[in-house]
Amino acid sequence: MSGYPAPDVIWYSPEERLPPPGGRHRGVGGHLRALVHAAGFLGLLLAGVVLLALTAGPVVVGGILLLHLFVHMHGQLPWPQDRADVLGVLASLACYGAVLPAALLAVRRLALRTSRLSARWCGVTIHQAYVPRPAGRHPDSSWLGYRKRLNWLLGDPATWRALAWLAVNAVAGLMLLLVPLLSVGAGIVAFIIPGINAFPGFAEGAVPRPAFPGNTSPVLLLIGVGMVAAGTMLAPLTLRGYAGLARWVLAPSAQAELQLRVAHLARTRSETLDTGAAELRRIERDLHDGAQARLVAMGLTLDAAGRLIDADPAAARALLYEARDASAKALTELRDLVRGIHPPVLADRGLADAVRALALDSPLPVQVTGTLPGRPPAPVESAAYFAVSELLANVAKHARAETAAVDLRHELGALRIMVRDDGCGGADPGRGSGLRGIERRLAAFDGVLVVSSPPGGPTEAVLEVPCALS
Amino acid sequence: MRVVIAEDLFLLREGLIRLLEAYGFEVAAATDNGADFLAAVRKGGCDVAVVDVRLPPTFTDEGLRAALTARAEFPGLPVLVVSQYVEQLYARELLADGAGAVGYLLKDRVLDGAQFTDAVTRVARGGTAMDPEVIARLLARNAAPEGPVGRLSPREREVLELMAEGRSNAAIAARLVVTERAVAKHTASIFTKLGLQPSDDDNRRVLAVLAHLGR
Ligand SMILES: Nc1ncnc2c1ncn2[C@@H]1O[C@H](COP(=O)(O)OP(=O)(O)O)[C@@H](O)[C@H]1O
Ligand SMILES: [Mg+2]
Numbered sequence: 001m002s003g004y005p006a007p008d009v010i011w012y013s014p015e016e017r018l019p020p021p022g023g024r025h026r027g028v029g030g031h032l033r034a035l036v037h038a039a040g041f042l043g044l045l046l047a048g049v050v051l052l053a054l055t056a057g058p059v060v061v062g063g064i065l066l067l068h069l070f071v072h073m074h075g076q077l078p079w080p081q082d083r084a085d086v087l088g089v090l091a092s093l094a095c096y097g098a099v100l101p102a103a104l105l106a107v108r109r110l111a112l113r114t115s116r117l118s119a120r121w122c123g124v125t126i127h128q129a130y131v132p133r134p135a136g137r138h139p140d141s142s143w144l145g146y147r148k149r150l151n152w153l154l155g156d157p158a159t160w161r162a163l164a165w166l167a168v169n170a171v172a173g174l175m176l177l178l179v180p181l182l183s184v185g186a187g188i189v190a191f192i193i194p195g196i197n198a199f200p201g202f203a204e205g206a207v208p209r210p211a212f213p214g215n216t217s218p219v220l221l222l223i224g225v226g227m228v229a230a231g232t233m234l235a236p237l238t239l240r241g242y243a244g245l246a247r248w249v250l251a252p253s254a255q256a257e258l259q260l261r262v263a264h265l266a267r268t269r270s271e272t273l274d275t276g277a278a279e280l281r282r283i284e285r286d287l288h289d290g291a292q293a294r295l296v297a298m299g300l301t302l303d304a305a306g307r308l309i310d311a312d313p314a315a316a317r318a319l320l321y322e323a324r325d326a327s328a329k330a331l332t333e334l335r336d337l338v339r340g341i342h343p344p345v346l347a348d349r350g351l352a353d354a355v356r357a358l359a360l361d362s363p364l365p366v367q368v369t370g371t372l373p374g375r376p377p378a379p380v381e382s383a384a385y386f387a388v389s390e391l392l393a394n395v396a397k398h399a400r401a402e403t404a405a406v407d408l409r410h411e412l413g414a415l416r417i418m419v420r421d422d423g424c425g426g427a428d429p430g431r432g433s434g435l436r437g438i439e440r441r442l443a444a445f446d447g448v449l450v451v452s453s454p455p456g457g458p459t460e461a462v463l464e465v466p467c468a469l470s
Numbered sequence: 471m472r473v474v475i476a477e478d479l480f481l482l483r484e485g486l487i488r489l490l491e492a493y494g495f496e497v498a499a500a501t502d503n504g505a506d507f508l509a510a511v512r513k514g515g516c517d518v519a520v521v522d523v524r525l526p527p528t529f530t531d532e533g534l535r536a537a538l539t540a541r542a543e544f545p546g547l548p549v550l551v552v553s554q555y556v557e558q559l560y561a562r563e564l565l566a567d568g569a570g571a572v573g574y575l576l577k578d579r580v581l582d583g584a585q586f587t588d589a590v591t592r593v594a595r596g597g598t599a600m601d602p603e604v605i606a607r608l609l610a611r612n613a614a615p616e617g618p619v620g621r622l623s624p625r626e627r628e629v630l631e632l633m634a635e636g637r638s639n640a641a642i643a644a645r646l647v648v649t650e651r652a653v654a655k656h657t658a659s660i661f662t663k664l665g666l667q668p669s670d671d672d673n674r675r676v677l678a679v680l681a682h683l684g685r
Contacts (some may be wrong), residue, residue, distance in 0.1 A: 324581050324582075327581065328578050328581055331576075331577075331578045332578070335554065335555050338554075338555070339555070344524075344554070344555050344557075345555075345557050345559065345560075347530060348523075348524070348530040348531040349530070349531065349559075353559060356559055357557050357558065357559040360557075360558040360559055360562070360607075360611070361558060361607055361610075361611075362611070363610055363611055363613060364611075365611075
């Protein structure tokens with residue numbers, strides 16, 4: 001059961017963990033790398049085209065059959081002959097429906113891959129905003145689950161941008177990539193190799209001499225080398241152009257980005273208010289059933305002791321001890337309550353030491369590394385503390401780990417905490433309420449939680465909250 | 471025995487004074503902040519200090535830091551730190567100098583006057599007084615069934631808990647209603663299982679056990 005809805009936009013901006021843009025394809029090595037990268041993009045492009053063909057297959061077949069049917073009907077032919085066509089149309093529709101979500105997902109993945117690579121290879125960052133995937137399968141019906149998935153995919157502008165990219169890429173992108181690749185490829189295959197072959201005594205006749213004007217080895221070689229050089233020179237430029245094109249198509253428009261942002265803020269704000277109210281109710285209930293009740297009982301006990309003190313001093317003494325024990329219990333309960341609201345060690349020492357204190361309280365050895373040169377804003381600090389607390393509790397509860405490690409730092413304008421264990425893996429936010437609760441709590445600060453936990457382990461959870469230290 | 475107190479809450483401070491005086495201590499100074507506390511300690515003639523962790527003006531761990539400063543200036547100065555809550559982190563910091571004569575208790579323990587003043591005396595004599603809650607959490611960390619602590623018998627575990635709190639063999643025997651000989655036997659067995667050198671000195675023994683558990 002997932003207790004809370006997932007955050008409504010996932011922000012992904014690939015530049016965050018990469019070197020600053022520019023200066024990537026300098027020097028001869030850089031130019032050659034640009035060629036390789038262009039080939040890489042071409043590979044992605046071809047994958048996209050294949051994908052398109054596969055997806056379009058059922059549509060084309062269905063269309064042809066439909067046309068067939070249409071022509072027949074106007075030719076007034078008897079019905080039974082068309083039955084096969086009708087079935088064919090239906091079958092292709094069904095087939096199309098079945099592969100549609102998977103195909104759309106794949107298209108989105110290709111687009112994401114392209115934007116990541118253009119950040120890594122060309123220094124062009126393309127921000128992404130995704131509407132997150134709705135949770136798993138629908139409990140009641142797979143049809144509803146399918147509808148939910150499809151609605152999500154079709155409702156996310158990112159899907160349409162990815163589709164547009166597929167089309168633009170297949171035409172304009174292809175042309176850009178082919179400029180350097182073809183120039184170099186053709187230079188080598190059509191000129192240099194035959195040019196070398198044309199030298200007397202050099203495997204004469206192994207490759208047929210092409211009929212170019214000025215068909216002598218030096219001229220051929222010169223043309224070939226010129227083409228290779230030109231292609232190599234142009235490669236970084238066309239690559240940047242290609243990445244720019246990708247950004248133009250793939251990056252969300254400013255307005256779309258703002259819309260998503262407003263929706264996100266509205267959602268997290270109302271969730272924060274809800275959580276705040278729920279938290280207050282819990283505190284009220286805890287006080288009401290716990291410390292308050294004990295104090296009432298204590299008052300009664302003391303009163304009874306007062307009445308007994310002359311008649312039966314021994315009994316009065318027993319009652320007094322009872323009252324003392326009740327006050328100790330009330331203190332313990334209040335202490336636990338305070339710990340859950342705002343842990344004193346966090347107030348005293350700040351996040352790094354509070355995390356160390358958590359590590360010391362964990363049943364398995366937890367190594368804490370990293371420091372913070374200042375203190376994050378109090379609400380961020382508290383959210384991060386409870387996140388680490390939950391993550392370490394998960395390690396103790398679920399991971400069957402030998403050791404765990406926590407690393408905290410502040411870099412690139414964000415607080416970044418990693419909790420890792422060497423346990424069995426398989427952490428899944430969909431299966432409990434803890435991880436979702438962290439996501440929700442961090443979302444109020446534009447923070448994110450990323451959990452990587454393959455079956456068999458290890459589990460690594462990284463939380464990142466943009467904030468300044470003071 | 472002369473005590474210096476640092477506690478900012480008036481009621482609690484007065485309560486502490488009354489309690490300590492009732493048990494025959496002399497309260498040399500009762501202060502309500504870290505600076506005054508340090509000044510009182512520097513005046514000398516203090517056998518043991520009782521310090522609250524949270525003090526003005528910062529209301530964070532001002533008292534703990536004052537206590538650590540005092541101990542840095544007067545090595546081995548007996549200090550009993552009391553607090554509304556206990557943290558292993560702070561216990562470690564107090565024990566870090568390995569000199570003993572430290573205590574770290576929940577304020578709740580004041581409710582049992584005899585036990586509390588016993589702890590004050592113990593610390594003043596160079597011993598240790600760790601809150602059962604600190605010890606419980608320390609042991610929970612060492613509870614792996616294959617680990618040395620996991621191999622202790624239930625009775626040995628009880629003895630270990632009381633020993634780690636800083637109690638003498640006699641006190642442990644009284645608490646568990648057994649003879650001192652029996653306690654000594656358990657202690658020897660615990661030390662063997664934990665791989666520690668046995669020691670006749672109660673104070674050294676506690677510090678060794680705490681250091682071992684707190685690794
Ligand atoms: N560190 C971890 N190692 C292995 N499994 C984990 C880990 N953390 C969480 N899990 C799994 O993921 C599920 C979801 O975790 P969580 O959202 O914290 O819920 P809860 O802890 O309330 O069960 C857990 O039920 C558990 O099966
Ligand atoms: Mg959990």
